[in-house]
Amino acid sequence: MAETKNFKIPMYAVAFTVIFKLLFLLTHYIQEDAFITWRVAQNLMDYGVIGFNGNTKISASTTHLYVFVSYLFNLIFGKENFIEPLLIFNSILFTIGSLLLAHLVLKNPWHKAIFIFLIGILPPAIKISILGMEYGILFFLEMVLLYYGFKKEKKWVLIVLPVLILFTRIDTLIFLGIVFLVDIIWTKKIRWSYILGGILGISVSVAFNWFYFGEFVNNTIIAKKLLYDHHFTFAQNIQYFVLNYGNFWGMLKLPGDFNPFTIIILIFELLCFIYLIRQKEKRNYFLWMIFIFGWVKQLIFLSQKSLFDWYYWVPQILLFVPVLIFVLEQKVKRNLWLGSLIVFYIVPMLAFQTIHSIxxxxxxxxxxxxxxxxxxxxxxxxxxxxxxxxxxxxxxxxxxxxxxxxxxxxxxxxxxxxxxxxxxxxxxxxxxxxxxxxxxxxxxxxxxxxxxxxxxxxxxxxxxxxxxxxxxxxxxxxxxxxxxxxxxxxxxxxxx
Incomplete structure (x- = not known):
């Protein structure tokens, strides 16, 4: 009976976190690009064509899977009423994803519950849930892959999930690749079903783009590369990085070209990660996956001058995971550690995001x-x-x-x-x-x-x-x- 009750504690945290974040619906803070995806979905309804202007085909949205999900929500709820149900759906999926992540890195049910709520109210998590972008679905799919594919070793998950993930965003190849490399190094074996899933995922995404739009990659990638492409010297690249790095690792954008707050958080994340992987725990397998991915994704996109902040939401969350684990598992003065984290970081971040959202x-x-x-x-x-x-x-x-x-x-x-x-x-x-x-x-x-x-x-x-x-x-x-x-x-x- 006690085990059943303890098992439900993280589920209660999921429900509470979703309900708490629904308050942000009142701010009407919805990302501009979400309306591009939703118009593409409605264009599919009206013209039977994935496009933006009538019957002209164009991959105007960065995400194909989310277009079809948005299309279904438009069909079910109507054009006038689909937005709130879809945002709630995104929030539920993200929070379930955080539950699966908690199962991967924690054992204590109460630790999992606190983890789910604190992760859920970080600025990037709020934006993933409420801003209408595809990252709620994406985070959910990635955590399903890790939990059911690599922890539970369900072969069908290793085949199907890469297809869905890549069909959501093609740049998730970075995530899938890091997971593949860490898995080989850790287990010393090749999961052929995962390789098959990767091949199918790339094939489906590229084939869909080619046969439907006549292009290998989404038009959005081509357009941004064309307009924003600049040839910088090495010195200019360094200056560009210094000007912008603080926008991403620190979870909030501060004015100026030097952000010491970001450096403190970055160092603390690294120290917590090093502390945790020195322990002989099975979860280190997943910690390596998510931490390396967080760093690689951010560095690749920063190097390509990609300054749209939604590219960094998922890495920001995953890089912060070791901090929460470290604090939750302190055996001495745990309440002091947790209280300090909440008072000096989580609450200010939540307050900032609330003001920003309003x-x-x-x-x-x-x-x-x-x-x-x-x-x-x-x-x-x-x-x-x-x-x-x-x-x-x-x-x-x-x-x-x-x-x-x-x-x-x-x-x-x-x-x-x-x-x-x-x-x-x-x-x-x-x-x-x-x-x-x-x-x-x-x-x-x-x-x-x-x-x-x-x-x-x-x-x-x-x-x-x-x-x-x-x-x-x-x-x-x-x-x-x-x-x-x-x-x-x-x-x-x-x-x-």
Whole structure:
């Protein structure tokens, strides 16, 4: 009876953590790129095509599996009501993934319960659960692979899970590769079923891209590489790293180019990891997997100048795992260790994320969404085009066909970038003649001002400062403390 009760304690922690994090739904903080995936899913519903603009095929989303999951949620709940159920689903999957991770690295049920909750309220875990991205599913699938594939040694898991993981994101090849190498070194044997799973995963992902889209990798990867590619000297690379490393290992972004707080956390993570692997424990097998993966993933993406913070959410969590294990398993003054961790790190991180979510949710949902809603009412012809950046909230809520500056949702602009990188924006306007332009800049100033003045009129100005008010004085102080968003000018083509 006691064993059954103890067995349920981590499950209670899962339920409590999910319910606790649902409070963040009230902030309406949803990542811009989630709306790209959701529009692709709805495009599949409306046109039977995985695309973004009508019946044109394009891999505008970074994730194929999540597109199909989003498609199912749209079918079940409808376009107007699917978002909250999907976010709850993501949160549940992530938290179950943390339960499986707890089973891999801890024995005591109460330790597992505390681990699940504390992991679950770290900033990256909140963002994985609530921001609408594919990482809730991804984290769940990766932990299922480790727990049922490598701990329980289910051969079918070793075959099927790599396929699902790679179909979620192709860059998960890093995770699968690190797991493969650690497993060979640790066990001194080759799991042929896992190799088969890897081959099938790569084959399915590449074949799907090739036969459906006519490309080997997602268009999103090609577009970002094309626009953001820069040739740096060694000195510039070092400077770039120093400017940006603190955004990732420290779980929060701080202004400035030196973040001592990040260095402290980084050193503590390393010390805890070294302390744990010196013990003769079976779990070291999994600690090596997740810790090496966390480092390799971050270093690879930092080296490629990939500064989108969602790339680092899962590594941030996995690198912090040794810290929680170390603290939870202290035999002397454990309560002091745990209390100090909670008071001086977990609570400040949670407070920071809460303020960040409220402020950013205001900037995205209450501000940027307003632009899309305005256009949705103003322009009834949904076959009209808008040129803008980014391609999330505004295209989704306006329903207009869209050309984004990066080329994530429209390939033709990539041709303009290749031909003339400096002038690709104005060249796109001249060649495509979109009815609407949404720009950060005043287009009536600068070298191309005369063209814009001749062919376009300023329809409306959207300003962040106009959305920093609230009847709730606490919310208003947060909005003003951390204003989120960008000022925009909306232009409409003048009829000839």
């Amino acid at each position: 402020a950013t949710g205001n900037g995205e949902w209450n501000y940027r969404r307003t632009i899309g809603l305005f256009l949705n009412t103003y322009e009834k012809d949904k076959n009209q085009w808008i040129l803008l950046e980014p391609a999330g909230y505004v295209p989704y809520f306006s329903g207009l066909k869209s050309i984004d500056e990066v080329g994530l949702v429209d390939k033709q602009i990539q041709t303009e970038i290749i031909k003339d990188r400096k002038n690709y924006w104005i060249n796109t306007v001249k060649n495509r003649k979109p009815k609407y332009l949404l720009s950060y800049n005043n287009l009536f100033e600068g070298k191309d001002a005369e063209y814009y003045k001749t062919h376009y009129k300023l329809l409306k100005e959207f300003r962040v400062k106009d959305h920093l008010k609230s009847d709730n004085k606490i919310l208003e102080k947060i909005y003003i403390l951390k204003p989120s968003g960008t000022d925009y000018n909306l232009y409409e083509k003048i009829r000839n």
